[in-house]
Each structure stands twice: as C-alpha cells, then as structure tokens.
Amino acid sequence: MHIESVEIFKYALVAAIAFLVTMLATGRLIPYLRQQQFGQFIREEGPQAHLAKAGTPTMGGVAMAAGISVALLIGLIMGMAHAGDLLAILLSMFAFGAIGFIDDYNKVAKKQNEGLTPKQKLLLQCAFGAALAVFMMVREGSTVLIPFTGKSVDMGWLYIPFVIFIEVAMSNSVNLTDGLDGLASSVSAIVACTFAVIGMIMTLGGSPAMALAGQAVFGATIGFLMYNKYPAQIFMGDTGSMGLGGVLSAMAIVGHVEWLLPIAGALFVIEALSVIIQVLYFKKTGGKRVFRMAPIHHHFELGGWHETKVVRRFCLFTAICCIIAIASVI
Numbered sequence: 001m002h003i004e005s006v007e008i009f010k011y012a013l014v015a016a017i018a019f020l021v022t023m024l025a026t027g028r029l030i031p032y033l034r035q036q037q038f039g040q041f042i043r044e045e046g047p048q049a050h051l052a053k054a055g056t057p058t059m060g061g062v063a064m065a066a067g068i069s070v071a072l073l074i075g076l077i078m079g080m081a082h083a084g085d086l087l088a089i090l091l092s093m094f095a096f097g098a099i100g101f102i103d104d105y106n107k108v109a110k111k112q113n114e115g116l117t118p119k120q121k122l123l124l125q126c127a128f129g130a131a132l133a134v135f136m137m138v139r140e141g142s143t144v145l146i147p148f149t150g151k152s153v154d155m156g157w158l159y160i161p162f163v164i165f166i167e168v169a170m171s172n173s174v175n176l177t178d179g180l181d182g183l184a185s186s187v188s189a190i191v192a193c194t195f196a197v198i199g200m201i202m203t204l205g206g207s208p209a210m211a212l213a214g215q216a217v218f219g220a221t222i223g224f225l226m227y228n229k230y231p232a233q234i235f236m237g238d239t240g241s242m243g244l245g246g247v248l249s250a251m252a253i254v255g256h257v258e259w260l261l262p263i264a265g266a267l268f269v270i271e272a273l274s275v276i277i278q279v280l281y282f283k284k285t286g287g288k289r290v291f292r293m294a295p296i297h298h299h300f301e302l303g304g305w306h307e308t309k310v311v312r313r314f315c316l317f318t319a320i321c322c323i324i325a326i327a328s329v330i
Contacts, residue, residue: 010078011200011215014071018219022067026060026227030234033057038108040235047293047301056232059104060224061240065097067220068213068247075212085209085254088135092250095128096171097243104237125168128246133163136253145257147328152256166258171245173268176275176295178241180307181232183297185221187267187318188244192217194264194322195248198329199255210255217247230308257329264325267318271295 033039039055072086103116116124142159143152155162178184196214199207221244227233236244252261262269274296281290291299300310 007200010075010080011196011211014075014080014212015196015215015219017074018067018071018216019223020067021070022063022220022223023226025063025066026224026234029060029063030057030227033059033234036108038104040237047298053232056235058108058235058237059101059239060228060234061097061100061236061238061243064220064224064236064240065093065243067223068093068216071216071219072212075216081209081212084139086212088132088139088254089209089213089247089250092128092132092167093243093247095131096125096167096246097239099124099128099171100175100238100240100242103242104239122168125171126164129164129167130160132167132250132253133160136163140256143256144259145329147257147259147263147325150329162258163253166253166261167246167249169272170249170261170265170268171242173265173272174245174248175238175241177268177271177297178236179295180297180301180310181230182225182228183311183314184241184244185225185228185236186311186315187265188248189218189221189225190315190318190322191248191264192221192251194325195251195255195257195260198257198260198326199251207255207257210251210257213247213251213254217244217251230311260325260328263328264318264322266321267314271297274299 034057038057038059040053040058069090072090075081076083076086099116099121103121106116137159142155142157144155144159144162145152174184174188177187192214194214196211196218199209199211199214224236224240228236248265249258249261252258272295274291275294277290278294281288292302293299297310297314300313301307305313
C-alpha cells in the first residue's frame with residue numbers, strides 16, 4: 001500500500017487531535033473528579049507504598065474515549081476509512097469502557113474497592129465480543145492473517161469464539177496491567193502505534209480503519225500520559241483500561257491481524273499469566289507463591305525497582321515485541 005505525503009499528514013493530524021482533546025479533557029476532568037470525590041481506593045493487600053495514592057482521581061478513561069472518538073470522527077469526515085469498520089472499533093471501545101465505568105462508579109459511590117462481580121463482567125464481555133464477531137463475520141468474513149507466513153486462514157464458525165476470547169482476554173489483560181503510574185497508557189501507546197504502522201503499509205494491502213484507530217489511540221494515550229505519568233495526577237480506572245482493551249482488540253480484528261496481539265502486546269499476556277499462575281500455585285500449595293506479588297509489575301516493584309524503572313523496562317520490552325510483530329508481516 002503506497003502512502004502519499006498527504007495521507008501521512010492526515011494520520012499525523014488524527015493523532016495530534018486525539019492528543020490535544022485528551023490532554024485538555026483530562027486537565028478539565030481532574031478538578032471535577034476531585035470535587036465529586038471520585039478518588040481511587042487502594043487494595044490493602046497491595047504494595048504499601050501505593051496507599052499514599054488513595055484519593056487520586058480515577059475514571060480518567062472518559063477523557064481518552066473522548067479524544068479517540070473525536071479523532072475517529074474527523075478521520076471519517078476526511079474519508080480515511082469505512083464507516084462500518086470505525087463503528088465496530090468505536091462500539092467495542094464504548095461497550096468495554098461502559099463495563100469499566102459501571103465498575104468504577106460502583107467503587108467510588110460505595111467508597112470501597114468493589115464493583116461488578118467477575119461473573120457479571122465476564123458475561124457482559126462475552127456478549128459484546130460475540131456481537132463484534134458476528135458483525136465482522138457478516139461484513140468481511142472470517143479470515144485471519146497468520147504471522148510470519150503471509151497467509152490468511154478462514155476460521156469459519158470458530159471465528160466467533162475466537163473473537164470473543166480475543167476481546168475478553170485483551171480487556172482484562174490491559175486492566176491487570178494498569179497498576180503503576182503510566183504503565184498501561186505508555187504500553188498501549190506503543191502497541192497502538194505499531195498497529196497504525198502495520199495498518200498503513202504492511203498487510204493485506206493495508207487496513208485504513210486499523211491505521212486510523214491506531215493513530216487515534218496513540219495520540220489519546222500520550223495525551224493522557226501527560227497527567228498519568230509518575231507521580232500520577234489521575235488514573236484511567238477500569239473505564240480506561242477496559243476501553244483500551246476493547247479498542248486495541250477491535251482494531252486488530254478489523255485489520256484481520258488478531259494473532260499479532262499476543263506478539264505486540266506480549267506484556268499484557270505476561271501480566272495476565274502471572275496472575276493465573278500465582279492463583280493456581282497458591283491454591284495448589286496451600287499458600288505458597290511464585291511471585292512476590294501479582295500482577296508481575298508488583299513483583300519487580302517489591303524487588304526494589306522504582307515504579308518508573310518498571311515502566312521504562314516494560315516499555316522497552318514492548319517496543320522489542322512490537323518490532324517482532326512488524327517483522328512478522330513484512
């Protein structure tokens with residue numbers, strides 16, 4: 001897919017708009033959330049150093065959703081992608097973000113670190129994932145690109161449970177990664193930028209919707225990071241982390257490159273696996289642990305790494321994984 005300079009300018013403009021809208025919206029949102037006393041509750045079983053973060057405004061994911069939405073709307077007006085593909089991406093972000101919003105609101109309203117039950121979350125996530133799977137299957141078929149081969153495989157009806165798994169796994173993995181200042185936002189920015197590049201020039205003749213969404217998410221996460229970096233003035237909350245999981249998975253699904261998610265987003269996979277391993281080993285051994293604390297970013301934190309060091313190292317790891325993901329489709 002040949003990218004002309006004017007197209008590059010349009011993609012850069014989309015990222016810039018998402019950045020500005022998100023940054024401005026986040027700046028306005030912080031004092032409002034403080035006024036409403038919508039502050040984060042910190043788990044007592046978490047790292048003791050995090051107790052000082054109690055009361056920091058949360059639900060900042062609303063600002064990111066606004067930035068992404070405005071940027072994609074402008075991209076649609078400029079004719080950069082099909083409306084149906086962008087609709088699928090936006091609805092995935094809103095649907096999973098809504099689950100997180102309900103969870104966040106329950107927490108701040110009840111003044112305790114509890115929201116939707118795991119079963120309620122899973123049922124809603126599966127329902128939204130199934131809706132996206134059926135929509136994409138009817139619209140564009142059920143083919144999926146296999147990395148490193150240059151070939152696509154038609155998954156048939158297996159495509160539906162496959163997409164459901166991708167959406168559910170991604171939203172929960174990003175949610176688990178959101179445990180240190182700036183971690184989820186910075187890692188998501190790198191992954192989104194990678195899918196933007198892949199969407200523009202490297203697969204199946206290009207995927208404009210994936211490229212456009214990637215630029216929008218990249219700009220929005222960087223804009224949010226201006227306030228979310230250490231020491232964070234605001235947290236994205238489940239609203240943001242689940243919304244990011246929904247939009248990242250949806251852009252890969254629209255681009256038919258779902259198998260690139262566990263490569264580019266390997267850190268998300270590792271974060272989720274660390275929790276699963278910790279829980280299973282704890283139950284099997286009657287209280288023993290593999291990690292000092294899960295998710296794994298807390299393991300390194302309790303090992304003496306400062307939050308910023310963990311974030312930097314995890315971002316470097318993600319960048320390497322993203323290079324491998326790009327190489328797999330060249």
